Amino acid sequence: MYHISKDKRAKKSAELVYQGLLTCLKHKNFDQITVTDLQKASSVARTTFYRAFDNISDILYWKCDLCFQEVLGSFKEEQFANEMELVRQYFSYWMGHKDILELLMKINRYDMIYSCHMNAALTVQKKIRIPPGYARNTQQLFSGHPDRIYN
Incomplete structure (x- = not known):
């Protein structure tokens, strides 16, 4: 740790x-x-x-956690009215911080990416109120099952 x-x-x-x-x-x-x-x-x-x-792996956990907290923590309640804006902001962030993701994929540590995303997503869910009607899709996205969002 x-x-x-x-x-x-x-x-x-x-x-x-x-x-x-x-x-x-x-x-x-x-x-x-x-x-x-x-x-x-x-x-x-x-x-x-x-x-x-x-240990050395902790360096990667720290940097990955930091990045996910930064990008997901930047979301505001009002942004949930425009899903495309959230997606644009999310991917725009990662285009500028792709080194950590590329590194984790190179060393086959997809588990770190998932774990850090989930930790940050749970923190964001506690901080912001997700608008009615949006909760189902957002909870599925944050729970790591994006393939089930629109089914």
Whole structure:
């Protein structure tokens, strides 16, 4: 699990570690990367790494969670009146942040994408009131069954 505090320095260190991971991936497969490799690539101390993350996979969980929270958290109640606007906003966001999705797909971690999406979707559902008549489709979408939305 990752443990990133709200402190600016902690967030900056986590981002440096993520960027270091991207650098390491240019030369090694994900499963061959060590904390020492990340330390060298990111210039973040080993203790700082372990203060923020338990293992290297946690870096990906953190970044993926962060992205899904950002995109889904940006939705406003009034936007649910226009599904196409929601879809446009969602895909527009991911076009600018595709590196994390491509990386997770490359290392066959679709489970992380799903898990992070579901966690963020549940958080959004608790924060906003979904308009009447829209709830059925939205709940199915958020529950991970988009194939059943219009059936």
